[in-house]
Amino acid sequence: MAHFSWAQRILLIVGCFFLSACTTIYNPATGKNESILLSTATEVSMGQDLHKSISKEYRFSADPVKVNRLQQIGRRLSVISDRQDYLYSFYLIEKDELNAFTTPGGFVYMYTGLFDKLKTDDAIAGVVAHELGHCSARHIAKKFQAALGYNIIGTVVLSQLNAQARAIASQSADVAMNLVFSAFSRKDEYQADSLGIKYLYLAGYDLNGMIDAFELLQKESKGDFVPLWLRTHPFIEDRIKRVKEEIPLASAKYGHIGNYSQ
Numbered sequence: 202m203a204h205f206s207w208a209q210r211i212l213l214i215v216g217c218f219f220l221s222a223c224t225t226i227y228n229p230a231t232g233k234n235e236s237i238l239l240s241t242a243t244e245v246s247m248g249q250d251l252h253k254s255i256s257k258e259y260r261f262s263a264d265p266v267k268v269n270r271l272q273q274i275g276r277r278l279s280v281i282s283d284r285q286d287y288l289y290s291f292y293l294i295e296k297d298e299l300n301a302f303t304t305p306g307g308f309v310y311m312y313t314g315l316f317d318k319l320k321t322d323d324a325i326a327g328v329v330a331h332e333l334g335h336c337s338a339r340h341i342a343k344k345f346q347a348a349l350g351y352n353i354i355g356t357v358v359l360s361q362l363n364a365q366a367r368a369i370a371s372q373s374a375d376v377a378m379n380l381v382f383s384a385f386s387r388k389d390e391y392q393a394d395s396l397g398i399k400y401l402y403l404a405g406y407d408l409n410g411m412i413d414a415f416e417l418l419q420k421e422s423k424g425d426f427v428p429l430w431l432r433t434h435p436f437i438e439d440r441i442k443r444v445k446e447e448i449p450l451a452s453a454k455y456g457h458i459g460n461y462s463q
């Protein structure tokens with residue numbers, strides 16, 4: 202300690218204080234201990250603020266049959282999710298584009314352009330289960346945490362960090378939506394696919410629904426045109442290959458409680 206300058210000592214104290222402010226939890230979705238900077242309450246509050254912006258910018262489907270179908274599929278999968286510290290909600294956006302996305306706090310959105318092209322409940326469930334994988338592995342929260350990173354050094358008190366995250370969601374919806382629509386890493390995509398397979402299996406959906414959905418999105422890519430969902434969820438060819446390899450292993454991995462043929 203004697204060799205540290207005063208400045209270094211102060212940095213050390215500040216660093217220790219900051220680290221002690223982080224919460225480390227075991228995440229059953231990833232099987233790892235993770236440092237969580239954003240509290241669940243912050244995530245939910247951010248998701249609610251973003252939902253207000255999304256409600257202003259987009260029109261939700263007024264078709265009760267379609268909306269119920271999405272919500273029922275969402276509910277059946279979300280009760281299986283590894284993450285149960287918030288409530289999930291599912292919204293169908295009236296927009297003729299191939300897209301689905303998730304915001305902090307368990308808000309899952311699908312566009313009618315994608316919903317209408319997915320032929321079976323299993324295929325719709327394939328996309329929803331993948332999105333839930335991003336939720337349970339906290340990939341969305343990590344995107345926000347990473348964006349806030351430049352401020353972290355100067356932010357000693359965790360409540361300030363949470364307040365900053367909230368401010369991003371409530372005051373600059375554009376910045377927050379850019380984060381929502383930024384691409385996930387290859388590692389995060391593989392992980393969300395694996396978790397998606399797990400949730401599909403445990404909820405009793407046909408796992409091939411995920412392949413059907415991914416192949417539809419791949420087929421809809423023409424020349425320079427890439428469906429919105431593939432821009433935020435890239436590496437589709439590798440993912441289809443891996444999902445096809447993983448599907449036959451599901452019953453050995455997760456037991457025989459799923460109804461594979463349903």
Ligand SMILES: [Zn+2]
Nearest residue numbers: 385390393434
């Ligand atoms: Zn994804």
